[in-house]
Each structure stands twice: as structure tokens, then as C-alpha cells.
Amino acid sequence: MAKILLFIALCVIPSLVSSTRMVKSPLVVQGQVYCDYCRAGFETPKTRNMAGAKVKVVCSDRKTGEVVYEREGYTDSTGQYKISVSEDHLDEVCDAVLVKSSQPGCGEMTPGRERARVILTNFNGIASNTRFANAMGFMADEAEAGCAEVMKLFQEEDN
Known part of the structure; x- marks a missing residue:
């Protein structure tokens, strides 16, 4: 009997402790996807949100970089x-x-806007279960008409 208890103590209990922790209410990653019709690399007045784009949440081990979790959505x-x-x-x-x-x-995925870091733990002081990700975007194959005027709005002027 003592050997069985020792086996349970050494094998079963550590595996329970190190298993994935379920959260009381699920965390929700929320964000938006857009198409950059001016190929600016950022959102402009010509940018339009994109329905039906496929996104996913990916979590990797901090030390090894191995992907340990993936979940897709649209x-x-x-x-x-x-x-x-x-x-x-x-x-x-x-x-x-x-x-x-x-x-x-x-x-075409906009360089630097193809992913957004999110913190998926309840042990960080954030009261809400919603985690807001930065907007992510694709670029149009060719710039739309009128983009030159839009881009002039973003240029700095030297005085």
C-alpha cells in the first residue's frame, strides 16, 4: 500500500500541477483586419476593414519557441x-x-502589421477578459486612384 501511495505522489501529482491551467471564464482576443488600398503600410482614410479574413492566435514556449497552442477564427x-x-x-x-x-x-501582408502580441494570462493585473490586439493588415496589389492626395496629408513639411 505504501508503494502505491509513493507512486501516486511521485508520478500523478506533479503531472496534475504542471498541466494547463483552465481559466474561469475564457479570455477573448479581439482585433480587426483591414486592406490598405494605398499601400502606405499603415491605416489611411482609404483603408477598409476586411470581412472573412482568416486569423489565428498562436502561443509558443518562451524558452524553446515551440508552438504549443493555436486557435483560428475569421x-x-x-x-x-x-x-x-x-x-x-x-x-x-x-x-x-x-x-x-x-x-x-x-x-499581400503588410510588413510589421502581420501579427500583434497579446498577453493571455489572468496573472497580470488586467481586470477584463478581453485582450485587444493591434489592427493587422493586407496591402492591395496596386494603389487606388486618389492615394497620392491621401499620402500628401501624412507628409511632413519643412518650414
């Missing part, structure tokens, strides 16, 4: 997505990542 008719995550990812690096555009002619 943007709604307003270009917004919400992906529910039921596990706590305290010791992991998590990102919302663009996967696929839903619009032909707007499929």
Missing part, C-alpha cells in the same frame, strides 16, 4: 474578429497572426 462583416481562449498561457509568448486574405487583389 473576421465578421465589419472586419472584427474575436477568438476565445480557455487556457492560461502565463509562460508563453502569444500573437494574433494573419493567415489568409478574403479579398482577391489584397493578399
Whole structure:
């Protein structure tokens, strides 16, 4: 009997302690996806949100970089997505990542805007269960008419 208890103490209990922690109510990663019709690399007045784009949340081990969690989702008719995550990812690096555009002619991922870091743990002082990711975007194959005027709005003038 003592050997059985020792076996349980040495094998079963540590595996329970190190298993993934479920959160009481799921965390929700929320963000938006857009198409940059001026190929500016950032949002402009010509930018439009993209319905039906495929995104995913990816979490990797902080030390090894190995992917340990993935969950996919799609943007709604307003270009917004919400992906529910039921596990706590305290010791992991998590990102919302663009996967696929839903619009032909707007499929190139904008460099630097193809992923957004999110914190997926309840042990960080954030009261809300919603985690807001930065907007992510695709660029149109060619700039639309009128983009030159839009880009002039963003140029600095030397006085």
C-alpha cells in the first residue's frame, strides 16, 4: 500500500500541477483586419476593414519557441474578429497572426502589421477578459486612384 501511495505522489501529482491551467471564464482576443488600398503600410482614410479574413492566435514556449497552442477564427462583416481562449498561457509568448486574405487583389501582408502580441494570462493585473490586439493588415496589389492626395496629408513639411 505504501508503494502505491509513493507512486501516486511521485508520478500523478506533479503531472496534475504542471498541466494547463483552465481559466474561469475564457479570455477573448479581439482585433480587426483591414486592406490598405494605398499601400502606405499603415491605416489611411482609404483603408477598409476586411470581412472573412482568416486569423489565428498562436502561443509558443518562451524558452524553446515551440508552438504549443493555436486557435483560428475569421473576421465578421465589419472586419472584427474575436477568438476565445480557455487556457492560461502565463509562460508563453502569444500573437494574433494573419493567415489568409478574403479579398482577391489584397493578399499581400503588410510588413510589421502581420501579427500583434497579446498577453493571455489572468496573472497580470488586467481586470477584463478581453485582450485587444493591434489592427493587422493586407496591402492591395496596386494603389487606388486618389492615394497620392491621401499620402500628401501624412507628409511632413519643412518650414
